[in-house]
Amino acid sequence: xxxxxxxxxxxxxxxxxxxxxxxxxxxxxxxxxxxxxxxxxxxxxxxxxxxxxxxxxxxxxxxxxxxxxxxxxxxxxxxxxxxxxxxxxxxxxxxxxxxxxxxxxxxxxxxxxxxxxxxxxxxxxxxxxxxxxxxxxxxxxxxxxxxxxxxxxxxxxxxxxxxxxxxxxxxxxxxxxxxxxxxxxxxxxxxxxxxxxxxxxxxxxxxxxxxxxxxxxxxxxxxxxxxxxxxxxxxxxxxxxxxxxxxxxxxxxxxxxxxxxxxxxxxxxxxxxxxxxxxxxxxxxxxxxxxxxxxxxxxxxxxxxxxxxxxxxxxxxxxxxxxxxxxxxxxxxxxxxxxxxxxxxxxxxxxxxxxxxxxxxxxxxxxxxxxxxxxxxxxxxxxxxxxxxxxxxxxxxxxxxxxxxxxx
Amino acid sequence: xxxxxxxxxxxxxxxxxxxxxxxxxxxxxxxxxxxxxxxxxxxxxxxxxxxxxxxxxxxxxxxxxxxxxxxxxxxxxxxxxxxxxxxxxxxxxxxxxxxxxxxxxxxxxxxxxxxxxxxxxxxxxxxxxxxxxxxxxxxxxxxxxxxxxxxxxxxxxxxxxxxxxxxxxxxxxxxxxxxxxxxxxxxxxxxxxxxxxxxxxxxxxxxxxxxxxxxxxxxxxxxxxxxxxxxxxxxxxxxxxxxxxxxxxxxxxxxxxxxxxxxxxxxxxxxxxxxxxxxxxxxxxxxxxxxxxxxxxxxxxxxxxxxxxxxxxxxxxxxxxxxxxxxxxxxxxxxxxxxxxxxxxxxxxxxxxxxxxxxxxxxxxxxxxxxxxxxx
Numbered sequence: 001x002x003x004x005x006x007x008x009x010x011x012x013x014x015x016x017x018x019x020x021x022x023x024x025x026x027x028x029x030x031x032x033x034x035x036x037x038x039x040x041x042x043x044x045x046x047x048x049x050x051x052x053x054x055x056x057x058x059x060x061x062x063x064x065x066x067x068x069x070x071x072x073x074x075x076x077x078x079x080x081x082x083x084x085x086x087x088x089x090x091x092x093x094x095x096x097x098x099x100x101x102x103x104x105x106x107x108x109x110x111x112x113x114x115x116x117x118x119x120x121x122x123x124x125x126x127x128x129x130x131x132x133x134x135x136x137x138x139x140x141x142x143x144x145x146x147x148x149x150x151x152x153x154x155x156x157x158x159x160x161x162x163x164x165x166x167x168x169x170x171x172x173x174x175x176x177x178x179x180x181x182x183x184x185x186x187x188x189x190x191x192x193x194x195x196x197x198x199x200x201x202x203x204x205x206x207x208x209x210x211x212x213x214x215x216x217x218x219x220x221x222x223x224x225x226x227x228x229x230x231x232x233x234x235x236x237x238x239x240x241x242x243x244x245x246x247x248x249x250x251x252x253x254x255x256x257x258x259x260x261x262x263x264x265x266x267x268x269x270x271x272x273x274x275x276x277x278x279x280x281x282x283x284x285x286x287x288x289x290x291x292x293x294x295x296x297x298x299x300x301x302x303x304x305x306x307x308x309x310x311x312x313x314x315x316x317x318x319x320x321x322x323x324x325x326x327x328x329x330x331x332x333x334x335x336x337x338x339x340x341x342x343x344x345x346x347x348x349x350x351x352x353x354x355x356x357x358x359x360x361x362x363x364x365x366x367x368x369x370x371x372x373x374x375x376x377x378x379x380x381x382x383x384x385x386x387x388x389x390x391x392x393x394x395x396x397x398x399x400x401x402x403x404x405x406x407x408x
Numbered sequence: 409x410x411x412x413x414x415x416x417x418x419x420x421x422x423x424x425x426x427x428x429x430x431x432x433x434x435x436x437x438x439x440x441x442x443x444x445x446x447x448x449x450x451x452x453x454x455x456x457x458x459x460x461x462x463x464x465x466x467x468x469x470x471x472x473x474x475x476x477x478x479x480x481x482x483x484x485x486x487x488x489x490x491x492x493x494x495x496x497x498x499x500x501x502x503x504x505x506x507x508x509x510x511x512x513x514x515x516x517x518x519x520x521x522x523x524x525x526x527x528x529x530x531x532x533x534x535x536x537x538x539x540x541x542x543x544x545x546x547x548x549x550x551x552x553x554x555x556x557x558x559x560x561x562x563x564x565x566x567x568x569x570x571x572x573x574x575x576x577x578x579x580x581x582x583x584x585x586x587x588x589x590x591x592x593x594x595x596x597x598x599x600x601x602x603x604x605x606x607x608x609x610x611x612x613x614x615x616x617x618x619x620x621x622x623x624x625x626x627x628x629x630x631x632x633x634x635x636x637x638x639x640x641x642x643x644x645x646x647x648x649x650x651x652x653x654x655x656x657x658x659x660x661x662x663x664x665x666x667x668x669x670x671x672x673x674x675x676x677x678x679x680x681x682x683x684x685x686x687x688x689x690x691x692x693x694x695x696x697x698x699x700x701x702x703x704x705x706x707x708x709x710x711x712x713x714x715x716x717x718x719x720x721x722x723x724x725x726x727x728x729x730x731x732x733x734x735x736x737x738x739x740x741x742x743x744x745x746x747x748x749x750x751x752x753x754x755x756x757x758x759x760x761x762x763x764x765x766x767x768x769x770x771x772x773x774x775x776x777x778x779x780x781x782x783x784x
Binding site for chain 2: 066081083084085086089090092093101113114115116128129130131132134
């Protein structure tokens with residue numbers, strides 16, 4: 001198919017209005033329409049004199065010596081005034097920032113309640129707004145919030161080391177083994193990598209959605225999980241397509257895949273670290289030795305996943321260490337942030353970035369499973385869906401599932 | 409080791425040296441982390457002992473924050489406590505005494521705890537409504553105007569004809585908004601009673617605030633001997649009664665979020681109303697408390713007096729106590745009675761009273777009698 005001739009350059013359309021004006025006109029008209037709508041207020045006539053719908057979310061709970069501190073955000077359309085606070089069905093004196101006790105839309109507030117909370121027991125906090133609406137917040141298991149002191153920085157860093165860096169590093173130590181595998185053996189390991197990445201993808205999205213539940217509705221955290229996942233996928237695809245790493249048949253191209261896997265796993269471990277830190281701070285899990293070991297075992301396969309795409313190459317040790325750190329080290333700041341100042345919204349965003357990154361590497365590694373067809377011959381379905389690939393993917397999912405039982 | 413470092417530098421590494429390096433690093437890591445954990449544990453020990461020295465056993469105070477604007481409410485708990493409405497009194501041609509009252513149902517937002525506003529339905533702008541007081545045998549005529557937004561009635565506990573009972577479908581039935589009716593009957597029997605709206609749904613009409621106390625004093629002329637003396641001490645027209653400090657407490661509660669459970673409990677509406685602002689009573693004076701339970705949603709409410717005991721007249725329909733020397737009494741919904749006690753010879757100071765359901769107490773139904781000398 002050929003074009004008859006090149007089209008003449010397109011003339012600017014007729015009209016003398018400057019471009020900026022054309023851009024602004026709809027906005028100005030929208031403002032005018034809004035002003036009319038607000039002044040007429042037809043909806044208020046519809047709704048009558050209904051009380052405002054109030055929505056209050058506790059973003060963070062701190063338990064200090066003899067004090068309960070709650071950080072709140074008003075996710076509703078209307079201002080909320082907190083008139084009284086109840087602890088375990090009893091009115092209790094408290095102080096609040098802002099001092100007016102009124103939080104406008106999306107405004108944050110802090111409530112301090114001097115209270116002798118009971119270590120290891122549950123407490124029910126209730127806020128009573130001026131309109132008589134109540135908001136409940138349950139402290140499942142009261143434990144002192146970790147102080148940001150030397151002890152906790154160190155312990156959290158150690159936990160991060162054990163659940164992140166150590167297992168990924170140990171997993172990478174299978175790298176010399178990977179290099180000696182046959183073509184089918186390597187393909188099996190790559191398929192296994194896809195399997196475990198699939199598991200991580202589902203796990204990450206699931207965790208993101210779970211945390212999104214506790215985020216104030218105003219932030220639309222559930223759609224955010226999917227949108228950030230897609231944005232992160234797109235961004236990494238663009239990065240993965242840049243010259244130098246575009247061709248995955250070169251060692252640089254394959255190193256990029258390994259790096260991308262490490263980035264994806266890094267984000268996942270960061271989010272997982274936040275979850276571990278927050279759960280510890282909130283007293284939801286006792287961070288036992290076995291739980292940490294479970295996470296470590298669970299993450300050990302991540303090292304294999306990073307190594308597998310480079311099995312035909314000879315990456316330097318420096319690069320392998322770099323990859324292990326990239327994938328594992330984010331668990332450390334993750335636990336710090338989660339433990340010292342957990343933000344569910346931040347956790348949702350990081351987990352979603354991780355999900356997008358994992359999705360991208362599933363594409364990349366998946367492509368390596370496809371046998372390179374000889375020039376001119378079409379790719380057959382049986383070439384991809386053979387027992388080596390399917391067995392590998394299944395084994396990857398199975399390994400992750402079984403090791404996940406340790407941290408359930 | 410030099411060999412390994414060289415291999416490190418060259419960027420190439422064999423399987424064997426890789427594993428060797430891993431083992432070495434693992435060992436270093438293990439020793440290092442053991443040392444770190446030990447150090448960290450030591451620092452923790454130090455921290456906890458430091459915070460122990462500054463520990464306070466009691467932190468914080470139970471109660472509400474701020475104060476209620478009683479003027480805006482239009483009634484003060486201390487006024488409600490002693491405010492008896494005797495009506496406008498006249499004589500019928502038969503010689504029977506007539507007491508006329510006027511009660512208006514109106515919607516009104518009231519502050520039931522500091523900063524907590526409840527969209528109440530009230531009798532004459534008050535929760536509880538006016539305390540109607542009369543003497544047995546009086547003719548009672550109540551003009552009821554419904555200025556509220558829903559149909560209401562007044563149902564009196566007492567003896568009367570069914571057409572005056574204030575229930576839907578009987579007599580005047582439910583009084584529509586803007587309409588009015590007259591309830592008329594002879595006051596009987598003497599005692600501590602109550603009135604409330606009987607429109608359906610009953611729960612909603614009661615917990616919104618449509619209730620009040622209705623006290624009928626005994627007529628001493630109907631009794632003789634000891635009974636007459638007891639009746640005189642109960643009838644507000646006689647000096648024996650006027651020497652006694654009489655109080656009225658209606659135990660009520662508010663479901664502010666409309667979930668079928670109360671968020672606020674009180675005597676006479678305002679949570680902790682008599683705790684922040686105690687009831688001053690004189691040591692030598694006899695105390696009489698008309699106690700009515702109109703708490704909705706909960707089966708029972710109760711009154712417990714600290715450091716003292718009282719005599720109790722269930723429904724107030726007897727001249728001698730039905731329960732002697734008790735310090736806690738329970739009442740089901742609509743039950744009421746009279747408590748009599750004094751603090752003669754007691755140490756001066758605050759004496760607590762509250763529901764002995766701890767939950768109700770901590771949700772607002774708690775207060776103090778501040779016992780003072782006679783000169784105070």
